[in-house]
Amino acid sequence: MGQLCGRCMQLLRDFIGFVQRMSSDLVQGIKECLTLISNCSCLKQSSSKNRQLYKPILQPHERVTAQEFLQHIETDFEMSPLGKDPLEALRTLSFSENPGLQQSAALYYLHMSQHMSIPLPVEHLEPFYALLRSADLEVQQMSSLSLVNFLLEGNINKELVVQMGLLEPILDLLESEDPTVQCNSCACIMTLAVSESNREAIGAARGVTPLLSLANSYDPRVQQNAVGAILNLTQSEKIQQVLCKEGALPVLALLLESPDSEVQYYSCAALSNVAANVQHHKALLRPSDRFLLRTLISLLSSSVDKVSSQACVCLRNLATSVDIQAEMVAENVLPKLCSLLASGSEDVRRASIALLWILSQHPPNQEGVPTNPFLPGPETCLYQCFKSLATKRHGQHQWEQRHCKLSLTTPVVKQPILHEGKRDTLACAELLQSLGTLLAAHKTDPVIVGHTACIIKNLCLSKNRQRITESRCVEGLLQTMLLTDTQEDSLRYVTSCLAELAKQEGAMLHMVQWMDEPLTKCLVRLAGQLEHPELSFHAASIIQHMISHEKMMLLWKYHIGEIQAYLKNFLTHQEVRFQQLGISTLCRLRADPDFSLAFRKSQMAKLLEQVRQQTEETQELLRAAMCHEDS
Structure with missing residues (x-):
């Protein structure tokens, strides 16, 4: 144990002096006080012994115990748990009816809580019950503060505090009229509520109601700790139900306008937890009053990063319906989000880009519209490819006679579309430029990269693609693929977005x-890897769309072997979409002499024949099944 500093030595001397004076002067002071009271006329009205008021408070064994405890502190004081005998003396002081002795015990605990760095043994928790129950205000203040210190420093097991029965006196202290006691008891509840079992216990002990009352306290310390305790309690779905029944939502919504940024943050975070549960949205967003929505949007402009970040999170949790998303956009949320994208705080950037992603998503109630499929059907691709091969061997007429049955109509696919009004708003040049700048500056951030790619893909209507290509978004997405530390999920979103853009000629160019x-090289490598099929499919789709361009054909020739390898994997893949993509790519590459020669040497035609036979067998089975159904 290191030597105590001058300040701690002075505190120790003061404490020792206080105990010394108390042991000699306390009884005399009490006697003088009681003598004055006994001489009052109000006591002379009855001489009955049953009405005698004075009863000695300082018992003889308590005086001896106080002296022994004092001697222990003087001779063997250090910031470590007490031994058996001193601990028993401390317990006696704590359970005494004498306020002065209780103050001594509380002062000792307070000093220990400020300096001890090791766990407090379980047996040291028992005296806290008596100290927290004390009728003396100073004892309540010191004991509650020392308990907060022990909890914050991790010197006490939080679940054990509740198991030892200390939750009840802590909750009783919430009813105190003293702001310091209120502040400390709220801090205790806030710290205890990080445990799931403790949250259940606090709810069962009806601890929510007094916390809501103190959330409206005029004392900023009390209000902060009360709202902080409510925030931790909202992590439990059961407590959320209790909070809603107790009228917590209007209280928390009003606290968003508090001049105290801590109160703003705690209340906003609590509302975010509640909003994560869709069943509470009706209570949070009353149709006749959009106060919460407007207040949260105004908090996006907060100068405190954690407040604006948490406002984004809460809005994101609320934006589960098309109507709410439309209201957010109508409340001019986009300029605020563009500003947050350029924030120096990582949390703010991530929260704002996540909210934008929600706003850019397809409304669930939009109808799909007929569009051309991503790629032609496998039968059509097989037909074109085999026609190209067989015409050279047997002639055009013979090919058409032998294989005309494979020609089928390409199916029409329905794809959902975003409401055009909202798309036009989100696809504004300002937002796209902000996204491009954000992507260029934070291309290693998986959250930024993934969400940006998803947003751009959601905005890929034909009339928006020109705006997208004019921004820095496409360049940023392409450069992201070169980073070796990019996470697989982010790469999948990036390649999916680029594959969608590549469908349109202008964007592809x-x-x-x-x-x-x-x-x-990166695209070919991604198309050939087998660990992540979706990533492979999207990379191969980009390649397929770029094949016809002269510049790209020259670049692809450096990777003929790798391209053939992934095409073989695609042609033998169990999923039809991989087969059709491989066939379509093969057909386009055959237009180049170098690729055509390489395909012939690698017996690609033999592999195609196997795929064709499988497809013919499938068609025969389908026709048989259809005929059986008709009959």
Whole structure:
């Protein structure tokens, strides 16, 4: 144990002096006080011994115990748990009816809580019950503060505090009229409520109601700790139900306008937890009053990063319906979000981009519209590819006679679309430029990269693609693929977005402008990896759309072997979409002499024949099944 500093030595001397004076002067002072009271005329009205008021408070054994405890502190004081005998003396002081002795015990605990760095043994918790129950205000203040210190420093097991029965006296202290006691008891509840079992116990002990009352306290310390305790309690769904029944939602909503940023943050975070449960949205967003929505949007402009970040989180949890999303956009939320994207805080950037992602998603109640499929059907691709091969061997007429049965109509696919009004708003040049700048500056952040790619993909209507290609978004997405530490999920979102953009000729040409050897090599590598099928499929889709461009054909030739390898994997894949993509890519590449020669040497035609036979067998089975159903 290190030597105590001057300040601690002075505190120790003061404490020792206090105990010394108390042991010699306390009884005399009490006697003088009681003598004065006994001489009052109000006591002379009855001489009955049954009405005698004076009863000695300082018992003889308590005086001896206090002296022994004092001697222990003087001779063997250190910041460590007490031994058996001193601990028993401390317990006697704590359970005494004498306020002065209780103050001595409380003062000792307070000093220990400020300096001890090791866990407090279980047996040291028992005296806290008596100290927290004390009728003396100073004892309540010191004991509650020392308990807070022990909890914050991790010197006491939080579940054990509740198991030892200390929760009840702590909750009783919430009813105190003293702000210091209120502040400390709220802090105790806030710290205890980080445990799930403790949250259940606090709810069962009806601890929510007094906390809501103190959330309206005029004392800023009390209010902060009360709202902080409510925040931790909202992590329990059961407590959320209790809070809603007790009228907590209007209280928390009003606290969003508090001048105290801590209160704003705690209340906003509590509302975010409640809003994560959709069943509470009706109570949070009353149709006749959008106070909460407007207040949260105004908090996006807060100068305190954690407040604006938490406002984004709460809005994101609330934006589960098309109507609410439309209201957010109508409340001019986009300029605020554009500003937050440029924030120096990582939490703010991530929270704002996540909210934008929610706003850019497809409304669930929109009808799909007929569109051309992503790729032609497998039968059509097989037909075109085999026609190209067989015409050279047997002639056009013979091919059509032998294989005309494979020609089928390409199916029409329905794809959901976003409400055009909202798309136009989100696809504004300002927002797209902000996204491009954000992506360029934080291309290693998986949250930023993944959400940005999803947003751009959601905005990929044909009339928006020109705006997207004019921004820095496409360049940023392409450069992201070159980073070796990019997470698989982020890469999957990026390649999916680029594959969607590549469907449109103008956007594809813009992508080609940025393509070089490293990017080409990266795309081929991603298409050939087998660990992540979706990532492979999206990368191969980008390649397929770029094949016809002269610049890209020259770049692909450096990777003929790798391209053949992934095409073989695609042609033998169990999923039809992989087969059709492989066939379509093969057909386009055959237009180049170098690729055509390589395919012939690698017996690609033999592999195609196997795929064709499987498809013919499938068609025969389908026709048989249809005929059986008709009969």
